[in-house]
Amino acid sequence: MKCPDCGEHLDAALILETTDDDRPVYTDYQWWRCSGCSTPFWAVLVEDKTNIFNDDLDHRGYRPEPDQWERTRALAAACRPPRQKRCTCTVHQSPPKAYGGHAW
Ligand SMILES: [Zn+2]
Numbered sequence: 001m002k003c004p005d006c007g008e009h010l011d012a013a014l015i016l017e018t019t020d021d022d023r024p025v026y027t028d029y030q031w032w033r034c035s036g037c038s039t040p041f042w043a044v045l046v047e048d049k050t051n052i053f054n055d056d057l058d059h060r061g062y063r064p065e066p067d068q069w070e071r072t073r074a075l076a077a078a079c080r081p082p083r084q085k086r087c088t089c090t091v092h093q094s095p096p097k098a099y100g101g102h103a104w
């Protein structure tokens with residue numbers, strides 16, 4: 001991932017993976033921070049495996065306020081490990097959202 005502002009590499013601060021119980025649809029909630037300009041980004045990646053002929057990834061990036069980014073990342077970090085799709089913790093039941101302006 002590259003920063004849409006300065007083109008530097010984005011570091012993944014936290015990725016929370018979730019899945020629907022009854023459908024092969026994966027949704028990742030992603031907290032990114034630019035290694036160049038330090039801008040925090042938040043993104044939602046939806047991978048729909050119900051249609052094997054469609055490999056299009058739905059990946060939308062947002063620009064949350066920095067304190068919103070920090071607060072939601074801390075909430076999501078309460079799940080250990082956050083990469084476990086079938087986890088039943090409150091973070092996975094209701095993932096924290098950090099929407100903001102359009103980033104990509
Ligand atoms: Zn940047």
Ligand SMILES: [Zn+2]
Nearest residue numbers: 079087089092
């Ligand atoms: Zn969890």
